[in-house]
Amino acid sequence: MLPEALLIARKDLKIEMRSKVALGQVAPLALLILVIFAFALDANSMLLKLGAGGLFWISALYGGTMLVQRSFDLESEDGNFDALRMSNIDPSAIFLGKTLALFVQIGILELVIGPAILILYETQVSDWLLLLLAAVAGTLAFAVCGVLWGVMASGLRVRTTLLPLLLVPVLSPVLLAGSRAFETALGVRAGDGWTWTGLMFVIASLHTAVGLGAFGFLLEEG
Amino acid sequence: MSEVATVAVGWGVTAVAVASYALWVLLRGRTIGQELDIGGSSSMLSDKDSTTDQ
């Protein structure tokens, strides 16, 4: 299963490497959103500093949703899904592969907006390890849910509008936990950042379990 | 708003919401039912007739 999953992930990442959509289009937009937040909050540096964690995740959510969209548009174009189905690859492997690829792409996106938060909002990291693990946990949860809901909306004509509606309620606990964990890691608020990070890992693994079980169903005749 | 007025608004809004939903369901059922009943002779197929272009 694992080699097949890696194969799927490599395929997606190769497409990304050639087209550079995540880095070339989505990341700049996410950056722009960080700037727009400063407009919304009237560049109040105190507010921006306090909210930096949450603003990071909102910006990541926005960009990430687009990446999810793209990840599945790639598949529905030219009957790729049919090809995947006929390839006899285990649906769980497809699920894991797509998740891995999405994880890497959202991770790249976060590597762009993360430093921007530090520079634009003048935040300082007080706990690098927590920051890193929280980011990993949140991104993992995001990627898993993204793949699960992405395939749910794939192939439908209204997917661009439907996907965010389905995805955001599910991701709201991740957003909440990610924001709180980042606030602690950035040292703006004392809190239990580690527990929040743990919660994100729990969410990620729960949805992974569901995805491994349900992906075959969802793929069957997408 | 006074307490009584608020309660009235709450009950009123609820009554209207539930009643309109119920009405919508009933009317929709009736419309589709009629459509299906008469469907063989007029409404549904004639709709189709006008939209087939080939």
Add this chain to the structure above:
Amino acid sequence: MTSAKGRSVKMTATPFTRALGFLALAAVAVMALLGLVVSPPDVVQGEAVRMLYLHVPAIWIAYGSFAVTSVSSLLFLRRGKRREDKGRHYDRLGGAAAEVGVLFTGVTLITGMLWGKVTWGTYWQWDARLTTTVLLFVTYLGYLALRRLPADPVVRGRRAAIMALISFINVPIVHYSVDWWRTLHQKASLSVGRRPEITGEMYWTLLYSAVAVTFVAVWLVTHRYRVIRLEEIRDEEMLTALISQRVSQDLPPVSDGDFDE
């Protein structure tokens, strides 16, 4: 088109649901009487307590509906595993119940906000229950949106069923995280007068209201279920008609109603 005629479904009412409908109406009338007139105002909350006779049953019904949706989704997936045309009634039941659930979640939110305005002095509090409820509302709106899409009914049903199951798993996660979030910050202001103990006459009124609202909900779900069935029949008939039209393209124009499979 003979099949449609044979079914001859015109309305979604049967003697049973008609009786249930009247029962529900009567029950609601009594409920209004009890809740608005007979039961006394609360010592602390005053008249505002009357909102709870709607608010609390509404959320019970909403939870119940979503539970029905989840169970029927599970059954639908299990039945449809071997033969995909099996278990469609579970799909319909899930859809009907979810719609009613969303309706009553909306009622809960509105009555809750109004009640909050009087009791807390504000429409909204970032309380765990409120936040969870609003997320629940949006989640199932998404579920309904997914169900409404034009797609193969079986594929759509399957996706919707999986979504319902995931959403159901997600509800505790959402609640837990939001609860934790709020208790971390402002412990005291939340529970003040949140839902005081209700006893005696008020208790019975509340319980009675729950029963009355249940009647209404069952009636609604039954009818909605039948309308969903009608929608499916219509879609199938339309498809059949279209196909036969395609098939008979080369023939001279046929008068309506002459189509046959």
